[in-house]
Amino acid sequence: MEVLKSKTLKISEEKDLLNIRGLIREYAGEIGLPEIYKVKLLTATSEIARNVLKYAVSGRMTIRILSDIYKGIEVICEDNGKGIADVDSAMKKGFSTSGSLGLGLPGAKSLVHVFHIDSKLSVGTRVRLIVWRK
């Protein structure tokens, strides 16, 4: 797997979210990602970024163009927040500790081809998404 392009952006306030969306749109355009995959990736990224703003306050997001059998876009989101106590529960639809719809993480997972989550209490959370241009 080869990384063709990579850029890291911070997330600490709402307007960073729009910058991240902008960069994903740019990369998606470069590899000719179909509209539906682009919208799914943008939505999944929004869900993840929103979690950072809500629970960890700040973090960073690395967006990369990958080249393997297919081209794809990878989004890695890292924060130094308090971490998720129960990752398995957090991945279930309808589970929320904040009164939201509880669709964020499980929803994001069903929107992308690859979804990994690692979280350690009081260390932080790392989420990795990939959408391939199949």
Added chain:
Amino acid sequence: MKSATVDLIKRDEQKILDEWLNVLKQSNIYNFQISDEPELYNEIKNFLTELSDVLTPNTFDVNSPEFIPLKKMVVEIAQKNTALGFSAKESALYIFSLKNILFNLLLEEYENDALVLVKEIKILSKIIDELGTIIFDTFVADREEIIKRQRQELLEASTPIINIWDGILGVPIIGTIDSVRAQQIMDTLLNAINDTGFDVAIIDISGVSTLDTVTAQHILKTAAAAKLMGATCIISGISPNIAQTIINLDIDLGQTITKGSMSEAIKTALEIIGRKTKKNILEYGKNTSAEDRKSIVNLNTD
């Protein structure tokens, strides 16, 4: 292989080529035309030259690198023949017909030395057989490529969107649906709804042989997405078998409209769009001026 044999092939090149060309011309497989002759002659000449070049006294290992150009040549010939519509057998005969000619040549030359004759025939036979199998391999590979391509084409052609009526779209689904195809059907249909602005889409699954949970999920998701866009999806062609499956698998149809036959579905679809247009015109006809009516009609035909 003895160098004498190689020399022999080189010496009698013209004779071999003439005979070989003759055999090919006479065989039924070549729908031979005079205009093809120079091309065919060149082809077999190149082949024979290449063959006699690799046949050195010590080489009879077909897997050695020296054989690569010759193998390539065979692959090209096989591909060309496949493109012309030859069967695998017909293409193989092209190479095997050379065997006989060369054997006759060896038979004449080593008339008095049976042991050498057998040895030389054995080596030559091995080489030509090996080249013959390449023909088969190439043929099979070509066919597989065609099958793959056709499968892709079938996939693309398999979701025609039909304008059943002004305001009603139809998608007949035939065969089995894997998730790739389901995704494609979903995309195509929803985009068609968006482009046409039609209010009703009928997904007909009479041609679907088996309905599993995944497939059903995909169809229901399409219906749900269409509803979010503001259109109504009707699923038609639910056979008794599929109805049983739906019950057995405990698939939740939600609020999706389902109909047994396409005609039932069309009836319902007409009711839906009819209700929208007719009432509208009637109601406006009652209380509004002619000019208002015109603008409403424009709205409807939009």
Added chain:
Amino acid sequence: MEKIPVLKIGNLLLISIQTDIYDSQGLQLQDDIANLLQRHSFRGVILDISSLSIVDSFMGKIINNIASISLVMGAETVVSGMQPAVAITLVELGLEMPNVKTTLSLEKAIQFFNEKFNRETDQDGSSQE
């Protein structure tokens, strides 16, 4: 931060969301609509999202909230022009919009309310006869 404009047309509220919006703008919109519905008797809310390319769960929640608030205050909400990719994404996300009526275009949303109001007027008329 810029407010999303809410247009008042007869007894309808019309909101057209043109670009990605901030969360705070969404929440503000929710409040604005609630206030307008309280002060005047609007009968319907049309949310045109035909230019919106992403609706995530937060935005979806705002739309659902607007619909629920409207319903409580006697108005119906119609979301018009949702893009196919957005619709698929919402379905995959598992987000449902039970109180929301949807139409393919803004025109059809207006047509829907026209029909509805006319039907009601007719019914009122006939009951008086």
